[in-house]
Amino acid sequence: MLFFAVWAVATFGGYVSKTFLADPITMVKSGYTLITEMGFLKDIGMTVWRVVGGFLIAAAIALPLGVAMGAYKPIEAFFEPFVSFSRYLPASAFIPLLILWVGIGEEQKLAVIFIGSFFQLVLMIAVVVGNTRRDLVEAAYTLGASDASLVKRVLIPSAAPEIAEILRMVLGWAWTYVIVAELIGASSGIGYMITNSQALLATDQIIFGIIVIGVIGLVSDLLFKFANQRFFPWAALGKA
Amino acid sequence: MSILSIRGVSRTFEAKHRAPTLALESTNLEVAENDFITILGPSGCGKSTLLRIVAGLDRQTSGDVLLDGKVIDGPGADRGMVFQSYTLFPWLTVLENICFGLRERGLPREEQLTIAHSFVKKVGLVGFESHFPKQLSGGMQQRTALARALANNPRMLLMDEPFGALDHQTRELMQEHLLSIWEAERKTILFVTHDIDEAVFMGSRVVVMSARPGRIKLDREIPFAHPRHYSIKTTADFAALKGELTEQVRAEVIASQALVA
Numbered sequence: 001m002l003f004f005a006v007w008a009v010a011t012f013g014g015y016v017s018k019t020f021l022a023d024p025i026t027m028v029k030s031g032y033t034l035i036t037e038m039g040f041l042k043d044i045g046m047t048v049w050r051v052v053g054g055f056l057i058a059a060a061i062a063l064p065l066g067v068a069m070g071a072y073k074p075i076e077a078f079f080e081p082f083v084s085f086s087r088y089l090p091a092s093a094f095i096p097l098l099i100l101w102v103g104i105g106e107e108q109k110l111a112v113i114f115i116g117s118f119f120q121l122v123l124m125i126a127v128v129v130g131n132t133r134r135d136l137v138e139a140a141y142t143l144g145a146s147d148a149s150l151v152k153r154v155l156i157p158s159a160a161p162e163i164a165e166i167l168r169m170v171l172g173w174a175w176t177y178v179i180v181a182e183l184i185g186a187s188s189g190i191g192y193m194i195t196n197s198q199a200l201l202a203t204d205q206i207i208f209g210i211i212v213i214g215v216i217g218l219v220s221d222l223l224f225k226f227a228n229q230r231f232f233p234w235a236a237l238g239k240a
Numbered sequence: 241m242s243i244l245s246i247r248g249v250s251r252t253f254e255a256k257h258r259a260p261t262l263a264l265e266s267t268n269l270e271v272a273e274n275d276f277i278t279i280l281g282p283s284g285c286g287k288s289t290l291l292r293i294v295a296g297l298d299r300q301t302s303g304d305v306l307l308d309g310k311v312i313d314g315p316g317a318d319r320g321m322v323f324q325s326y327t328l329f330p331w332l333t334v335l336e337n338i339c340f341g342l343r344e345r346g347l348p349r350e351e352q353l354t355i356a357h358s359f360v361k362k363v364g365l366v367g368f369e370s371h372f373p374k375q376l377s378g379g380m381q382q383r384t385a386l387a388r389a390l391a392n393n394p395r396m397l398l399m400d401e402p403f404g405a406l407d408h409q410t411r412e413l414m415q416e417h418l419l420s421i422w423e424a425e426r427k428t429i430l431f432v433t434h435d436i437d438e439a440v441f442m443g444s445r446v447v448v449m450s451a452r453p454g455r456i457k458l459d460r461e462i463p464f465a466h467p468r469h470y471s472i473k474t475t476a477d478f479a480a481l482k483g484e485l486t487e488q489v490r491a492e493v494i495a496s497q498a499l500v501a
Contacts, residue, residue, distance in 0.1 A: 133327075135323055135325050135327045136327055136329060138295075138297050138315070138321075138323070138327070139321070139323060139327040139329075139385075140329075140340070141296075141297065141314075141315035142295055142296075142297070142315050142316075142317075142319060142320060142321040142389075142398075143317060143320070143340050143341035143344060143388065143389075143392060144316060144317025144341050144344045144345060144392065145340075145344055146344075149344060153340070153344075154329065157329070157331045158329070158330075158331065160331070232331070233372075234330050234331045234372045234373075234374065235330075235331075237330075237372055237374035237375060
């Protein structure tokens, strides 16, 4: 609220030039035009699709690999150096390279998101699984659990709520990568609209785009939180 | 006929930049079927180490542990364990925790539930079947852990100070409870504790261990008849036995403190 108030005072009061910062009402109006006349919904759809697609591919590979690394020391020793190194490579720096390799099509967007989220996911999941309470593992063994069922019945369920939390966090980062990818080379998407608007000095549209990103991020965050409470009711117990 | 034979078992902990620590001297112990052996000793005397070796969670440096004549090599469902820390699986309900080992054995679901329900009843948790561990008191969690271990129908039960984290009153009730379960089922039990009262009240045999490096200093039959009522704790015989053991343990505690100082 405070944010909107300051913004309104700054723009309506004439303290900031309209060229640099549009006022809230213009922003809402042009947002409406964007959606009704310029097919902005399709842009939003494209961006959401890219984030979800790239993120799902990353998660689908990172989950089993992360669990395997957390559960078996030799597997961790084998992959850890490479993954640790790779996670410090900024995904955005790969964009020019990816454009050369796969062009500016959808593969490039998916690849940026994949690089940006995959290595983070693997390492964080491996750590969580590796930190499973030792006494629970021992209890499972004394109840006759085999190594395979230890992974399935103890390591995974024990780490599941934290893994869901990691997914939620990294999905947020994936949003940053997609916009960067779209700013650099794209013909659709929210980031593309933002670059276009910059050329037209349409700050109202840029701000609208940013707010849309924020709202979508917030919604996906809430969905994740809701799902966590729903699927892992035990994890919240005793925290309050 | 002994069910468990501990023969010349010792444990040395290797450490970097330090001399290795001898935690457990070469130890022999024969456990007969239906024995309820309580192992007493000062903290750090290697009594938990001995129990963990029997459980297969730790490996001895020398010697052998035999269960029914077969060498123990790693943990297994034939030795149920109850830990001092609360080790129920927090994502499973009381009933599902008790089913854990049964499901591992691949029993049909119907059978799992029948067995689990019967143990819920034995440990007095009817009405709490679908509670999660964090919704239970410490005493109830340990009763569930006991039910989980017993439901697996192990050859013997290993208990590592299972009531150590409970308050005094709950602890005494749990002792009576465990004793009555043992009197009914006659499971062979190895029970580690540092509480002399507890050791004398429940055990059919008390083993006292010395300060580090641990070794068995005293092995004594407890003559009180079963079923035992909690009121025996106030009898003169009980007090005399407790007094004798207190002297023994005290000497070891002082010795172990001298080691630290």
